């Protein structure tokens with residue numbers, strides 16, 4: 491199968507799409523068409539392991555690789571998880587939680603970023619790319635650490651992560667500051683996630699920087715969800731969750747279910763939409779935003795408008811105004827009209843705004859957008875623990891709060907799966923505050939207190955941070971980003 495850019499240009503192979511990360515015209519790669527999975531296929535998957543299911547789905551998109559290769563990669567990647575990579579828990583008759591944070595860095599980003607290094611190395615081989623791959627990542631907290639863990643000491647790669655200096659949780663920051671590996675580079679930047687993401691996109695479009703790196707033997711790629719290699723592994727867990735419900739007799743064949751997805755850059759929920767396009771019986775996709783509610787406004791008004799304050803919230807991985815992957819949805823809404831997508835993106839860039847007509851919204855009835863205020867997120871953590879004895883992190887809590895807003899306006903029969911995107915211990919201090927109303931300024935004391943209070947076990951990854959040495963503490967001004975990255979690789983401006 492070929493991949494095309496949302497802004498036009500030539501179709502490329504899957505391997506090439508993964509290797510480049512972003513299309514030369516600044517657009518994002520999308521599959522030319524969506525392969526289908528039918529009822530029989532879903533039934534058969536019931537007897538497969540998670541890595542086998544994932545590899546099967548990868549093979550529908552990527553014809554550059556043997557299925558045996560894909561299976562081996564998926565097995566290697568998901569062996570890094572603590573047990574089942576995507577366990578489902580039933581909390582009441584119609585509500586299930588899909589925990590996607592049992593990977594090495596405790597957030598759902600591991601679902602894709604443990605696989606991406608294998609896909610990338612395989613793609614280099616297929617494309618006979620002999621250069622070192624420089625992977626440039628902007629992170630709102632979780633992608634950075636998952637990418638650092640995934641690519642640390644992977645031969646032929648260098649990884650550079652940019653995170654907003656004051657825009658991540660204390661423990662997220664510690665994870666990145668202590669990241670090990672000879673090929674690992676981490677910078678905090680002055681600014682928010684959108685600034686980091688814009689800097690990365692500008693770097694990708696910077697011919698001068700590309701040439702200088704090229705001369706030194708490097709080519710650029712991305713581990714952000716702009717890379718197809720990130721989205722594809724995310725499609726797998728939606729299909730797998732459905733298969734699990736079917737296999738357990740919780741749903742009938744062809745029964746539609748809803749997913750509630752805590753959303754920032756729109757990668758996670760877009761993967762769910764792609765699963766639906768492949769034929770997975772999905773009713774609604776509930777796009778859950780925090781106080782940075784650009785998306786829920788879009789689904790109400792058909793206007794995408796970032797001319798508004800940027801809020802720092804207790805769900806920092808969703809503190810985003812410019813959701814990159816929205817461009818891929820726009821491509822669908824606009825009937826694959828690349829010129830029009832390009833124009834919208836130019837409008838967004840120059841005016842911080844674009845608008846569609848209401849008919850466009852009617853083309854995507856699957857989506858409903860809701861948002862949760864900070865107070866609602868705090869309450870949601872406390873109430874969910876009180877009612878179900880189940881501890882959730884602030885991002886998942888945004889999802890739960892939005893589910894209840896949705897249910898207040900709809901029928902109760904459809905089953906809902908809430909995607910749980912991070913371990914509560916990654917955001918211990920705010921979770922502890924939700925439950926007790928108290929601030930605990932010492933993150934590790936908060937970990938011990940939360941563990942005692944809730945009779946849950948803190949992950950080793952978190953406890954171990956206490957003894958790690960800080961290796962990366964440089965903070966960059968925005969105007970120095972390009973120069974600092976180039977200098978790492980012996981290039982001067």
Ligand SMILES: *Cc1c(COP(=O)(O)O)cnc(C)c1O
Pocket residue numbers: 597598599632633715752753754755756757758759807808885911912
């Ligand atoms: C990245 C992230 C999100 C948002 O996912 P997108 O794919 O960017 O929409 C939500 N929750 C957590 C914990 C995350 O790390």
